[in-house]
Amino acid sequence: MARGGFSTLCFLALGCSLSKALLLRADGGPGSGRTLEISPLEEQEILNSTLLLGAQAPGCACRSVNANLKNKPPGAQANQGQALPDCFPEHPVSAATFVTPASDINTCLLPEGFRTVSLEQKLKCLAPDGKVGTKASPAVYLIGDSHSAMLRTGLGHATSMPVFSASWWGANHSGKVADIEDSLEKVIQKGDVVGYAMRWDARGVSEYEADIDLILKIIKPKGAHLILFEDNPIMKMLPPPCYMAAARGTFPTPCATPVADVTSSHQHFVTAADKYVAENTGIVHFFKLASLFCDPATQTCDYNVPGSWAPAYRDADHISEDGSLYLSPFLCSFMLDAQLHRGGLTNPA
Numbered sequence: 001m002a003r004g005g006f007s008t009l010c011f012l013a014l015g016c017s018l019s020k021a022l023l024l025r026a027d028g029g030p031g032s033g034r035t036l037e038i039s040p041l042e043e044q045e046i047l048n049s050t051l052l053l054g055a056q057a058p059g060c061a062c063r064s065v066n067a068n069l070k071n072k073p074p075g076a077q078a079n080q081g082q083a084l085p086d087c088f089p090e091h092p093v094s095a096a097t098f099v100t101p102a103s104d105i106n107t108c109l110l111p112e113g114f115r116t117v118s119l120e121q122k123l124k125c126l127a128p129d130g131k132v133g134t135k136a137s138p139a140v141y142l143i144g145d146s147h148s149a150m151l152r153t154g155l156g157h158a159t160s161m162p163v164f165s166a167s168w169w170g171a172n173h174s175g176k177v178a179d180i181e182d183s184l185e186k187v188i189q190k191g192d193v194v195g196y197a198m199r200w201d202a203r204g205v206s207e208y209e210a211d212i213d214l215i216l217k218i219i220k221p222k223g224a225h226l227i228l229f230e231d232n233p234i235m236k237m238l239p240p241p242c243y244m245a246a247a248r249g250t251f252p253t254p255c256a257t258p259v260a261d262v263t264s265s266h267q268h269f270v271t272a273a274d275k276y277v278a279e280n281t282g283i284v285h286f287f288k289l290a291s292l293f294c295d296p297a298t299q300t301c302d303y304n305v306p307g308s309w310a311p312a313y314r315d316a317d318h319i320s321e322d323g324s325l326y327l328s329p330f331l332c333s334f335m336l337d338a339q340l341h342r343g344g345l346t347n348p349a
Contacts, residue, residue: 059344060332062087070306071292073329075345085157085345087329090310091322098240098314101149103169109149113168113175114183122183125166138191139163141184143177144211145170146318147231148197154324155195157346158331171202177211181218190223193340197229199317200269209272216276220283225340228273230288232323233262233301235316242303243311255313256300262290285338292330293323 060075063084076087091097103109105117108125123132126141142148142155142165149167156163166183168175177184177196188194194215198208215226235242235255242253273286293312294301305312305326312323332345 059341060329060336062329062345066090066308068307070295070297071330074333075329085329088305088308088310088322088326090305090308093243093309093311097311097320097322098238100315100318107149108165109146109167109169110175111169112173114166114179115174117179119182119186122166122180123186126164126180126183126187128164129162132186133189135189135192137161138189138193140193140195141165141187142195142197143167143180143184143215144195144197144229145173145175145199145202147199148195148229150232150314150319150324151195151197151229151327152324153321154327155331157325157328159335159341160344160346161193161341170199176207177214181214184215184218188219188222188224192219192222192224193227193335194219194224195227195229198231200231200266201234205268205272208269212272212276216280216284220280225282225338226276226280226284227335227338227340228276228284228286230270230273230286230290231266232317232319233257233290233293234265235301235303235313238316239303239311239313243309246304246309252295252298252300252302253304255303255316256298259291259294259299259301262294262301266290285334285340287331287334289327289330292327293319 060073061077061084062073062075063079063082064072064076064087065079066088067079069088073087077084101107101109103111105121105124110117114122139162140155140159142152142163144167146167146169149165152163152165164187166180168179184194196212196215198211200208212226212228218224219226234257236257237255239255242255245253270288276284277286290301293306295306303311303313305322310322310326311320312326314320314323329345332341335341336344
């Protein structure tokens, strides 16, 4: 559960017991929840429907409402009104769509990283429930520059594992993984997952590798895992004018970046990430997401979720809340295939 809370319904298809009740995690944050007693008849109805869904795509099945989306997640099911999370629950566009998140200790997104922040404050981001090294089950720790912070919503809805995060601004700023090494050492346990993301055009491959080497130094003795996230494509301009251009039927918009340019600019980092996966089988995993923001027909990566009007970007390089949610079913299936899962896809509250 990411800081701020996500609602999760525990189904038998995800390995949960229905013998007494359904446990709902309330939106009040870690540790909150309530138990709902159900009748034997209700239990059987839920059991039947859940086993059916589980047989189709355990934990990651979703309802494909927008048939025009260019990239379909593995768990997508034709929209027949079934009780599944939407593959991509779009939100109305407003001024808030393009707002940059606040940067302070309360959002766990700091301009210059955590170097001067006390261990106590770091743990408020990475262990807000106070469980430092004493968790009963695995969690996800999402770290890196501001591009990692934009993945919080999507990752939070891709798994029912709790998601904690500490992020910093990347371009022209000084934050790095070494700033939170002390807190990571305290919170990481066996089976945990660390997710690491950074803006690839902001720093060099050597800095990228230095961060990864330090993460591996921490997690390998503890039996934890690492997901490396490919960076998202960078737009050619801010998205609001492109949204208006799209409304006039102009595609690709002036924001669009050619797929060939994205592939070329990512190549050295992709090579480095692939090398870490090859050298750390079963420990390091690489989620390649850039192509999900691109249209195979036009060979461009635009401001929008491909096939939708929804802005995938809040500015020229940070994905929006919708852009993050769009990744959820893909992330869910990726984690399931990598055997990192504890739970499955959830809908936003």
